[in-house]
Amino acid sequence: MASFVHERISPQACFSLLCQSAKGVDGITNIPTVDDDEYEIFDYISQIASNLAAQRNDLSITSWLAACAPYLNTIMDESDSEKVTEKFLKNISKLVEAADAESEDEDEHLNLCNIEFNLAYGGKILLHQTKLVLKRGHRYGLVGRNGAGKTTLMSAINNGKLEGWPKELKTYYVDSGSNVDNEWEEKNVLDFLKEGNEEKAATELLNKLKFTDVMVMNAIGELSGGWQMKLRLLRAVILHPDILLLDEPTNHLDKATVKWVTSYLTTLTDTTVITVSHDTPFMEELCTDIIHYEKRDGWTHNKLVNYKGRMSAFVEKQPQAKHYFELSTADLKFIFPQPGRLEGIRTSTQKFLELSNVDYTYPGNTAATLTDVNVKMTLSSRVAVIGANGAGKSTLIKMIVGDTKPSNEGKSQLWIHHNLRIAYVAQHSFHHVEQHYEHSPCDYIAWRFKDAYDREKFESQGYKITDEEKARTDDWGLEGIWSRRMKGGILEYEIKKRNVHEKNNKYFSKDELISLGFEKTVRQADEKIAAVDAGLDLRPVTTSEIQKHLDDFGLTQEFGTFGKIKGLSGGQKVKLVLAAAMWNCPHMIVMDEPTNYLDREALGALSAALNEYGGAVLMISHNKEFYSSVCTEEWFVEDGAVKKVGDSSEREMKAVAKKKTFEKEETAQEVLDSAGGNSNANGDKYKDAAQNFWGKSLAKKEIRNFAKAKAKGDVKAMRTILQVPMGKVMPGMEELGDGKDQ
Structure with a gap:
C-alpha cells in the first residue's frame, strides 16, 4: 500500500463517513452542524480517524475502539458506540483501499514491479500473500526484527525467485559479509572490479577510495572487513543495476566512507535501492520509503507494508518501532557469565596485560603499521579502539589476543597474565561457525568445548603448533607439559619426556621452553590449565546446559537446539558467536566490530550486558553511540601511533570464586580432566x-x-x-x- 495521506482520507471526509455510520443511533439522522451538541465530538473523532487511517497499522477494531468509543460514549450508549465504531472502520477501510489504488495508478509508469507472493525458508513461512511495489529511483529501507527474513527476501529478489518477478530487471546484491565465500576471497582485487568494466575505469574508482597499489594487486581475502565492503560497493557502482540490494552496507566502514556511500546512493535517479541496515542515522539520511514487516490483527503471518518518507516519519506512524533510534533493552536481555578470580590480581585496577615500546610491521612490508605502542589493561578497562579503516586497529588487538607478536621482540615488552582467559569475537568470526553449517548451535559449542579448552582457538594462527615445532618436539623427546608452578617469581613447567620415568620429570621456565622452540606448546598448555582453573572441565557439555547458556544470549531453543547454523540470520549468528566466546567465563572480552548485523534492540542488550560484566572490555567500533555507552577510554590509532584518550575508572570486583561450580545433571562420578595439570604445584595435578x-x-x-x-x-x-x-x-x-x- 502507499503510505501517504491522500486527500480522500481528510478529516472532512472522515466526518462525513462518521455521520453516515451513526445514522439511526439516538436520533442522529442528519449531518450535525456547528450548532448541534454532537458536532464538536464528531469533529474531534474525525481528526483522530484521519491520522489513524494514515498510519495503516492502526486499521484494527481494537485500536479504533480505544480511540473513538470513549468520546462517542458521551453522546450515546456504550453498545451503540461500539456498533458505530465498527461501521465507521469498515467505511474508512474501503476509502483507504480506494485512495491507495488511485495513488498507485497515478505513477504506475514508475513501477519496476507490482507483485503478490509468498516466501518461506525451510519449513517456516516468512511472508504470506504479501504485496511488493517498487518504484524506479526510490530508496527503500527494509525494516524488521532479526530473523524476520530480510536477507532471505533480498536473496530471493536477487535470484529472481519471487512469484511474478519481472525477469528483465537487472539486480546486484552487496552482501553483508556474514556468509563466507572462499572463492570470492581468493580473487584478485583489480580483476574482480574489472568484471563488468574496463581497467581504466576500475582503477580510477579504486584510487578514489584510496586503495593502495599493494592492496589492488593482492587477493580480496587479505583486505580488512572495511576495505572488502568498499570493494563490494565499487563493483555495484560499475554495474549500474536496475535494483541495488544492500545488506548492512556500513558494516566495518569508517565515517568518511559511510559519507561517500550515502552521497553516491542519494544521487541515483534510475536505480532503485533496497537496504537492510541497523545504522539508523545512515537509513534516515538515505531512505525515501520504508518497507516494514508487520503482523496485524487477523493476519496469521507477516506481510510487507510500505511507508513513504524517512525513518523518522515511519516511527511517527509506528511509535512501537522507536527502538530503531534507541539502545533499548525492553524485550531482550543478554547475561554474561562473571569471570573467575585471576591469580595474583587483587584489585580491578591491577594490570594483567601491558604493551611497552611495541612495533609491528607486516611481513614483506617496509613501513611499520604500528610504532611505539604503550598501553595496559585491567579488570576495570572499558576501551574503544577507534580510527580510520586500515589504520591498524585489528592489528593491535590481534597482538593482544596472541595471533601476532611484535616485530621488535627483544626491544619491546608484550606481557599477558599466564592464566588470563580471553573471549575474542573477530571481525570475520562467522568463518568458524559456518564450517558447521549443517549442525545446530548446541552441537557447535559441544564440539568446540568438549575437552574444556577452546578447540577452535587451538586452530588459530597464534596457537596452532607448526610442523617445525612438531619436529622439534620429536627430536627433543617431549611427551607433554604435565603441570605448572610459580617458583621465586618465575613461571615453571613440569616436562615429561618420552621414555623417561615421571619421577625424573624436570621443570623449565617459560623463557627456556620458548627458546627451545616450544612457544605454541606452552600457549596450549596455558589455555588448558586456565580452563581447568575456571572449572570448565566440570561443566557438562550437554544440550540442556548449552541451551541454558544460549538463552542468556537471546538464542532460543527453536534456533539453538532444533535449528541449523545455516538457517540463522546475521544477527542470530552474532548471538551464537558471542555465546560461544563467553563459554569460558573470560576475564576479558575482545570484540572487532561487534555492532555489525545486530538490530537496535540487540545493541541495547549488548551494551547493558557489557556494563554489568565484571571483566575487561576491548572493542573496535565505528558506532560512537554504542561504544560511548560502554567505554570511558579510547585508543585512537592514526599514522602508526596509538594515543590514549580518557580513563577507565575503578570498578567493583565481580569475580566469582576461583573455580565456578556447575549444577550436575546426573549423579555420575565426578570426572576431572586436567589436560596438563593445574596451576598449583601442590594440588592433585x-x-x-x-x-x-x-x-x-x-x-x-x-x-x-x-x-x-x-x-x-x-x-x-x-x-x-x-x-x-x-x-x-x-x-x-x-x-x-x-x-x-x-
Missing part, C-alpha cells in the same frame, strides 16, 4: 578419577597411573585401578564397559 568403585579416595600414584592408562586407552588397567568388579559399570566411567569381553 594428575587427578582424573576421584574415587574407586567402592567410594575410597585414590592415592596420587593411583591417579597418575589411571591418567596414563586412559591416555593409552588401556581399559583393563583402568578397571583394575578403580577396582571395578566384573560385570559392573562404574557411574560416570561408562567407557570402561562391564569387563565381560576382556
Whole structure:
C-alpha cells in the first residue's frame, strides 16, 4: 500500500463517513452542524480517524475502539458506540483501499514491479500473500526484527525467485559479509572490479577510495572487513543495476566512507535501492520509503507494508518501532557469565596485560603499521579502539589476543597474565561457525568445548603448533607439559619426556621452553590449565546446559537446539558467536566490530550486558553511540601511533570464586580432566578419577597411573585401578564397559 495521506482520507471526509455510520443511533439522522451538541465530538473523532487511517497499522477494531468509543460514549450508549465504531472502520477501510489504488495508478509508469507472493525458508513461512511495489529511483529501507527474513527476501529478489518477478530487471546484491565465500576471497582485487568494466575505469574508482597499489594487486581475502565492503560497493557502482540490494552496507566502514556511500546512493535517479541496515542515522539520511514487516490483527503471518518518507516519519506512524533510534533493552536481555578470580590480581585496577615500546610491521612490508605502542589493561578497562579503516586497529588487538607478536621482540615488552582467559569475537568470526553449517548451535559449542579448552582457538594462527615445532618436539623427546608452578617469581613447567620415568620429570621456565622452540606448546598448555582453573572441565557439555547458556544470549531453543547454523540470520549468528566466546567465563572480552548485523534492540542488550560484566572490555567500533555507552577510554590509532584518550575508572570486583561450580545433571562420578595439570604445584595435578568403585579416595600414584592408562586407552588397567568388579559399570566411567569381553 502507499503510505501517504491522500486527500480522500481528510478529516472532512472522515466526518462525513462518521455521520453516515451513526445514522439511526439516538436520533442522529442528519449531518450535525456547528450548532448541534454532537458536532464538536464528531469533529474531534474525525481528526483522530484521519491520522489513524494514515498510519495503516492502526486499521484494527481494537485500536479504533480505544480511540473513538470513549468520546462517542458521551453522546450515546456504550453498545451503540461500539456498533458505530465498527461501521465507521469498515467505511474508512474501503476509502483507504480506494485512495491507495488511485495513488498507485497515478505513477504506475514508475513501477519496476507490482507483485503478490509468498516466501518461506525451510519449513517456516516468512511472508504470506504479501504485496511488493517498487518504484524506479526510490530508496527503500527494509525494516524488521532479526530473523524476520530480510536477507532471505533480498536473496530471493536477487535470484529472481519471487512469484511474478519481472525477469528483465537487472539486480546486484552487496552482501553483508556474514556468509563466507572462499572463492570470492581468493580473487584478485583489480580483476574482480574489472568484471563488468574496463581497467581504466576500475582503477580510477579504486584510487578514489584510496586503495593502495599493494592492496589492488593482492587477493580480496587479505583486505580488512572495511576495505572488502568498499570493494563490494565499487563493483555495484560499475554495474549500474536496475535494483541495488544492500545488506548492512556500513558494516566495518569508517565515517568518511559511510559519507561517500550515502552521497553516491542519494544521487541515483534510475536505480532503485533496497537496504537492510541497523545504522539508523545512515537509513534516515538515505531512505525515501520504508518497507516494514508487520503482523496485524487477523493476519496469521507477516506481510510487507510500505511507508513513504524517512525513518523518522515511519516511527511517527509506528511509535512501537522507536527502538530503531534507541539502545533499548525492553524485550531482550543478554547475561554474561562473571569471570573467575585471576591469580595474583587483587584489585580491578591491577594490570594483567601491558604493551611497552611495541612495533609491528607486516611481513614483506617496509613501513611499520604500528610504532611505539604503550598501553595496559585491567579488570576495570572499558576501551574503544577507534580510527580510520586500515589504520591498524585489528592489528593491535590481534597482538593482544596472541595471533601476532611484535616485530621488535627483544626491544619491546608484550606481557599477558599466564592464566588470563580471553573471549575474542573477530571481525570475520562467522568463518568458524559456518564450517558447521549443517549442525545446530548446541552441537557447535559441544564440539568446540568438549575437552574444556577452546578447540577452535587451538586452530588459530597464534596457537596452532607448526610442523617445525612438531619436529622439534620429536627430536627433543617431549611427551607433554604435565603441570605448572610459580617458583621465586618465575613461571615453571613440569616436562615429561618420552621414555623417561615421571619421577625424573624436570621443570623449565617459560623463557627456556620458548627458546627451545616450544612457544605454541606452552600457549596450549596455558589455555588448558586456565580452563581447568575456571572449572570448565566440570561443566557438562550437554544440550540442556548449552541451551541454558544460549538463552542468556537471546538464542532460543527453536534456533539453538532444533535449528541449523545455516538457517540463522546475521544477527542470530552474532548471538551464537558471542555465546560461544563467553563459554569460558573470560576475564576479558575482545570484540572487532561487534555492532555489525545486530538490530537496535540487540545493541541495547549488548551494551547493558557489557556494563554489568565484571571483566575487561576491548572493542573496535565505528558506532560512537554504542561504544560511548560502554567505554570511558579510547585508543585512537592514526599514522602508526596509538594515543590514549580518557580513563577507565575503578570498578567493583565481580569475580566469582576461583573455580565456578556447575549444577550436575546426573549423579555420575565426578570426572576431572586436567589436560596438563593445574596451576598449583601442590594440588592433585594428575587427578582424573576421584574415587574407586567402592567410594575410597585414590592415592596420587593411583591417579597418575589411571591418567596414563586412559591416555593409552588401556581399559583393563583402568578397571583394575578403580577396582571395578566384573560385570559392573562404574557411574560416570561408562567407557570402561562391564569387563565381560576382556
